[in-house]
Amino acid sequence: MRRRDEESFLAFAAARSRSLFRSACVLCSGDQHLAEDLVQETLGRLYARWSRMRHVDNPAAYAQTVLVRTFLTYRRRRSNDELPTSTVPDAAQAAEPDAPLRVTLLGAMGQLSSQDRVVLLLRYWQDRSVEETAEILRIRPGAVRNRSMRALERLRDLLGCELAELVHH
Amino acid sequence: MPIEDDFTNTLRAELGSYEPDLVVLLGDAVNRGRRRRRRRASLVACAGVLVAGGLAVVAAPALARPSQVAARPARVVAVPAKPGPHERKPPPSGAASPTLAKALSSAECLRRLRALLPSGVTVSQAVAPGHTPDGAAMSFRLDDGRGVIWRATVSATRLFGSVLADERYHMLTVAFAQPDGTLVDLRQQPDSRWQAVDALRPDGLEVSITLSPSAVGPNDAAPAPILSSPQLIAVAADPAWETAR
Numbered sequence: 001m002r003r004r005d006e007e008s009f010l011a012f013a014a015a016r017s018r019s020l021f022r023s024a025c026v027l028c029s030g031d032q033h034l035a036e037d038l039v040q041e042t043l044g045r046l047y048a049r050w051s052r053m054r055h056v057d058n059p060a061a062y063a064q065t066v067l068v069r070t071f072l073t074y075r076r077r078r079s080n081d082e083l084p085t086s087t088v089p090d091a092a093q094a095a096e097p098d099a100p101l102r103v104t105l106l107g108a109m110g111q112l113s114s115q116d117r118v119v120l121l122l123r124y125w126q127d128r129s130v131e132e133t134a135e136i137l138r139i140r141p142g143a144v145r146n147r148s149m150r151a152l153e154r155l156r157d158l159l160g161c162e163l164a165e166l167v168h169h
Numbered sequence: 170m171p172i173e174d175d176f177t178n179t180l181r182a183e184l185g186s187y188e189p190d191l192v193v194l195l196g197d198a199v200n201r202g203r204r205r206r207r208r209r210a211s212l213v214a215c216a217g218v219l220v221a222g223g224l225a226v227v228a229a230p231a232l233a234r235p236s237q238v239a240a241r242p243a244r245v246v247a248v249p250a251k252p253g254p255h256e257r258k259p260p261p262s263g264a265a266s267p268t269l270a271k272a273l274s275s276a277e278c279l280r281r282l283r284a285l286l287p288s289g290v291t292v293s294q295a296v297a298p299g300h301t302p303d304g305a306a307m308s309f310r311l312d313d314g315r316g317v318i319w320r321a322t323v324s325a326t327r328l329f330g331s332v333l334a335d336e337r338y339h340m341l342t343v344a345f346a347q348p349d350g351t352l353v354d355l356r357q358q359p360d361s362r363w364q365a366v367d368a369l370r371p372d373g374l375e376v377s378i379t380l381s382p383s384a385v386g387p388n389d390a391a392p393a394p395i396l397s398s399p400q401l402i403a404v405a406a407d408p409a410w411e412t413a414r
Binding site: 006009010013014017018021022025026032033035036037039040041042043044045046047048050101102105106120123124125152155159 | 173174176177179180181183184185187188189190191193194195197198199200201202203204205206209308320383
């Protein structure tokens with residue numbers, strides 16, 4: 001990669017890293033190690049095709065799409081070779097005053113399937129339309145609506161009154 | 170308020186304070202990107218060699234048996250029974266065409282690291298998405314025995330042809346040579362948050378290792394490096410990577 005391209009990539013990556021990292025935290029239900037790894041993998045993929053990125057209308061949105069697809073690829077592979085670990089994710093380690101709320105929200109996300117998490121992230125975290133979400137996930141818009149509805153119901157079951165209580169305290 | 174709004178707004182507010190360590194994040198991302206580009210270029214070069222080899226295999230018998238072609242009636246243009254001066258020679262049997270070496274498995278890589286790392290440093294498999302689909306890079310957790318966990322990303326890729334020439338040219342401008350001809354490019358942040366080394370052996374095998382501390386915030390004091398620069402170079406440039414493949 002030419003020096004000028006590398007500089008423009010680094011500027012882009014520095015500007016988008018926070019946003020990508022927070023999206024990754026939602027997908028990884030608060031595990032910051034996994035989230036960092038996911039963002040690095042995403043940025044690595046973007047680096048490898050950076051010279052062609054000038055043809056992309058909205059590189060920031062494209063980066064989020066790559067993040068989501070990388071996550072889904074990883075989850076599919078991980079189901080085969082996941083290893084047990086004795087370490088507890090960061091979300092539980094962070095002893096901050098508002099930690100219970102964060103842990104509860106991210107814990108609820110962690111109980112959803114990978115596809116459901118992605119649909120919620122795209123629809124409500126990133127405010128993508130049903131059609132955009134369907135295109136990213138390569139599924140029908142109707143499937144996005146169904147999945148989104150089911151995921152929200154599941155969240156409601158998981159959080160119930162707990163969310164309102166936690167939010168108002 | 171519907172749960173989707175309540176949930177999303179609350180989560181946004183909660184995650185607003187999540188800050189990645191940009192130095193580590195970008196450094197490792199660029200390394201992964203470079204590896205990915207090299208890997209892809211190697212695959213393209215390998216595919217080119219295979220196609221050329223395939224064409225040679227298909228073309229060689231036809232050229233080697235011109236009398237059979239000449240015996241065919243009609244439409245086919247007559248080919249002299251004796252080999253003409255323009256006929257290609259078959260490739261020498263001793264000249265092996267370069268092939269892409271089998272990717273180092275994660276378990277093999279772990280064993281190799283265990284053998285190469287200095288005593289006191291323990292290494293284990295990381296449960297992380299560092300396993301790229303082509304197996305080019307693998308992630309491991311390193312414990313320095315002083316309470317700091319480090320993440321190591323390791324790849325061992327064989328380069329050849331124009332990719333090897335390009336990489337060697339690049340390395341010659343930034344790297345220094347070991348006595349055995351291995352070119353070594355060591356990069357690190359001044360505060361030791363992040364270290365990376367690329368070691369390109371004369372035979373084209375390139376070993377890349379990136380080390381970064383886990384769970385250290387951008388404002389935390391940087392831990393002492395888990396490996397000194399000579400130790401990191403010794404691990405990456407060790408001939409054992411060659412025998413592991």
